[in-house]
Amino acid sequence: MLLHLPHISCLVLASDLDPSSNLNSVVENDNKDHVPLSENEYQTNPDIILVRKQQQQLEKLEELVKNLTQIVSRLEDRFSEIPEKVEKLPLLSADDEKREVEKIKEGLNGKEKVASGAGPGTVSVTKYSTFWSERFQFVSAVKLGTSPSCINVLPFKDFEGLSKYVAVGDDKGKVYVFLRNGDVSMEFDALSELQFESSSVTAMVSYLSVYKNESIIVSGYESGIVFMHRVWEVSNSDEWSSLHVEMVGRFEISEGGRSRINVLEVHHVGRKRYILAIDGSGKITVFREDGTVYGSAVPSRQPLAFLKQRLLFLTETGAGSLDLRTMKLKESQCEGLNNSIAKNYVFDAIDRSKAYGFTQEGDLIHTLLMGDIVNFKCRIRSKRKMDLDEPLALHAMKGYLLIANQEKIFVYNVSSQHYVWAGGLRLSFSVGLDEIIASFLNQQVADVNDEKRMAIPLLTSDYEKLVILSLGNGYVAIYRSNLPSFKSEFNGILWTSPVLFFILFLFGAWQFFCQ
Known part of the structure; x- marks a missing residue:
């Protein structure tokens, strides 16, 4: 079949005109005579070669478009699954539907205020701060179905010298042990095993056993019961190990009036x-x-806090000591406290003679x-008025003091004596909990921002690199500190230790014998 068009010359593939025709035959239409091309002319004609190249390019483009379409469909399926997984996370609030409606209203009225990458309705995150992400590297996060009430870092170390396990107690009496990467290594519930009524874990301490790869976890409860568990590590391969737990014993405080366990040392x-x-x-x-009970004293x-290995402790109004041989107490007032009552204390991670605390009047004190x-002797070195909402959590790591409430985390530099003598601790930076959550939980920032006000802040570390904090709504996050570490100043060690008295004694003896 030939097409006759006046004053038009074109090349038409025979396959496009008749499917049954030979694919190699080409017809040239001209206004004078219309003779098909020969085989040699078909192979050497530049127009035919150009058409064939264009046809090959079209086939490649069609294949590329097909592949891109498949990739886009896969991405759409994967993105559509993410909200479903997040929505399955249980929330503790009973007003989920009401809060969801309010979030939709806020999202419609303030879409321009939403930070980049945040979920719909999270208008509270208007400006993302990089202070926290630059100084603390996110390691992992876990979510409990209950409220965390106590956190402790177990004394197992890896080849880098970092802690491997974190124990978290909840308000139901269960203790979870997580790996640093967030995987659940084990969990135990001593109260349910002994058919006791559920009670919140209020205090926890751990220490290395005399046996290799073994640790002891001591946990105290709201009901006044204290349990001891033996935890040991079994290596199943070169890179993987598992934990095993066994209850060692139960400590009875008193049968008459059991009360909450506040401190374990x-x-x-x-x-x-x-x-x-x-x-x-x-x-x-x-x-x-x-x-067995060794003794007791009142x-x-x-x-509020014990100085490790010296049996010295700070109280609400002063300090005290305990003689373990006679179980006798000695107490004294703290100079400079001026009838204020302290609510919590934490000792410095480097200089054990220094402590930081908060009073009922809202003062941050350096003791x-x-x-x-x-x-x-107890003496207040500095006192500073702080406008912080309670409850508060304090924790000291090398060179820094971390203070957390239900809204923010404050990081203070305590590594230099200059800042102390100048009138108080130096604030390095502060960051809101919603900004921390936004860095790894974009889909539910608004939900956690509402829920975290209902939780008691928890804050702990391994005193060097790892920092563990609760973020509300059952979330516990683990971070690795990138804060610059400072060595202890010679003056800070010299003037707060018996080394000074020994040097003075040697100097006096030298003067005496010289005369």
């Missing part, structure tokens, strides 16, 4: 370990590792506790 005397438990009444009960004020159990 471990004191080492040679190869022996003593567990110190402080309840809500302020009573100090000392247990042996076998669960100070005049509630102990010095020097001496031994026989002669000790």
Whole structure:
């Protein structure tokens, strides 16, 4: 079949005109005579070669478009699955539907205020700060179906010297042990095993056992019960290991009036370990590792923090010491406290004689506790008014003090004596919890922002690199600190330790013998 068009010359493939025709035959239409091309002319004609190249390019483009279409469809399927997974996370609030409607209204009225990458309706995140992400590297996060009430870093270390496991207790009495990457290694519920009524985990301490790859976890509860568990690590391969747990014993505070366990500490005397438990009444009960009671003492004020390995402690109004041999207490007032009552304390991670705390009046205090159990002295070095909403959580790591409430986290530089003598601690930076959550949980920033106000802030670390904090709504996040570390200043160590008295003694003896 030939087409006759006046004054038009074109090339038409025979396959386009007649499917049954030979694919190699080409017809040239001209206004004078219309003779088909020969085989040689078909192979050498530049127009035919150009058409063939264009046809090959079209086929390649069609294949490329097909591949891109498949990739786009896969991405759409994957993105459509993400909101469904997030929505399955259980929320603790009973007003989910009401809050969802309010989020939709806020999203319609303030879409321009939403930060880049945030979910719909998260208008509270108007400006994303990089302070936290630059100084703390996100490691992992876990979400409990209950509310975390206590966090402790277990003393297992990896080849880099970092802690491997984190224990988290909840308000139902269950203890979870997570790997640093967020995987659940194990969990145990001592209360349900003994058919006790559920109670919140209020205090937790852990220490290395005398056996290799073994640790002891001591947990205290709202009901006044203290449990001891033995946890050991079994290596299944070169890169993978598992934890096993066994209950060692149960400590009874008193049968008459059980009260909340506020503080748990471990004191080492040679190869022996003593567990110190402080309840809500302020009573100090000392247990042996076998669960028997060694002794007890009742100070005049509630102990808030113990100085490790020296049996010195800070109370609401001063300081005290405990003689383990006689179980006798010695207490004194803290100079400069001026009738204020402290609510919480934390000792410095480098200089053990320094401590930081908060008073009922909202003052951030820097305290010095020097001496031994026989002669000790407590003095307030600085006091600074802070306008922070309670409750508050304090934790000290090398060179820094971290303070958290239900809205923000404040990081203070405590590594230099200059800032202390100049009138207080230096604030390095502060960041809102919603900004921290936005860095790894974009889809539910608004939900967590609402829920975190209902939770008590929790904050702990391994005192060097790892920082663990609760973010509300059952979320617990693990970060690795990139904060610059500072060495202890010689003056800070010299003037707050017995080294000074020893140097003065040598100088006096030298002067005496010279004369």
